Amino acid sequence: MSRPGGSRRSSTTDRVVGVVLTVTAVLGALCIVATAGSLVLDVKPLVFTSGSMAPDIETGALGLARTVDARDVVEGDVVSVVGRDGARVTHRVVSVQTSSRETSLVLKGDANAVPDAEPYRVTSVDRVVADVPRLGYVAAWFSGRGGIVLAGAVVVLSLLVLVPRGATRAPGGARRAPARRRAGGNRVEVGP
Template identity: 40%
Template sequence: MLRGLLASHSRAADGRRTRCPARANRGTSVGVHGRISVTQVHTELASTAAPRRSPAKRTLHHIVRTGVVTVTGIIGFACVAWWAIATLAGLSLIVVTTGSMSPTIPTGAVVVARSVPASEIQTGQVVTVPRTGSVLPVTHRVIAVDDVPADREARSLTLRGDANATPDRAPYVVRDAQLTIASAPAVGSVLQALDSRPLHGLLVVVVGAVIIWTFWPPRRKPDAA
């Protein structure tokens, strides 16, 4: 009987020793899977939140858009300002195509002029007046101002270019003239180039393409699965 009890106790102990590793293995398996799941969740959250925390980079598209808006605004403001000033003050732009006024006003310069009555014109001023027999006016310096007996408002102007040794052939009888206020070299050549029709068409195409590309919605990258 004692031997039977010892045998039963031995089998029970062996059974407990056999089952314990199984429970330990199951516990270890659960722990490993639990750690893997937590690691995967943290990795996915980190990958999702990372773009939100990273600072936005200025792309070429954004830089060009800002530049186009800025340049367009400046040009628009300058055009409106010039139109308002020219309308109120009676200003005009005159392109000089010859060198008769060099070096004061060289070829290709632009002159800002204001319309004044002939009675206000004085010797030494630079004026622009119509030229007889020519579509283009003449811009020369006044060297003499004489009254016109038949017309009190008119004046007879003797002009000469700074680069010329002699005065113009005949005086100019005018009732008003364009008085030079300021001049800028080379600007007239640029204005003449911009006034050509082929360049107008090219500028329209280029500017239109840049504006469309600038304001076209950027392509969004698909979200990673």
């Protein structure tokens, strides 16, 4: 079945190509919007990997946090700090003591019976300003192996769709064999 412009691709192939390109464009646009939004709003994403903040913030939520001076933190804020062991902890502030050099915070997860073992001595913290349930699972997946494999598949499919291969059409619709290279590297077009 010949169509205008000499293309012999089936309508099913055209639909698949259209879907792949549309999905790729949408994902790319979402990445651009998310990156621009985080830069403009000065927020960073945090994935809640435990249930210590439940029921207010469930496991798998994506939190958005803004870095603030520790002296601006008040009891009840949910903040994220890095402990002495290098692990990030995101809990609610239950006590604040400020000195001229640093602030000491006592934190406690909403689901925990007791506050964290030691206070955190900090000069700045990441204060959680919003959270979206379950979106953290998606963000974690895209930043892991699954996301890398998906990105690679999208690149390969995009190249297969966008890079012409095999026989081409001469003006007027006649089939033309693929170009071959001479030993010197010059392309030689083989006629119809």
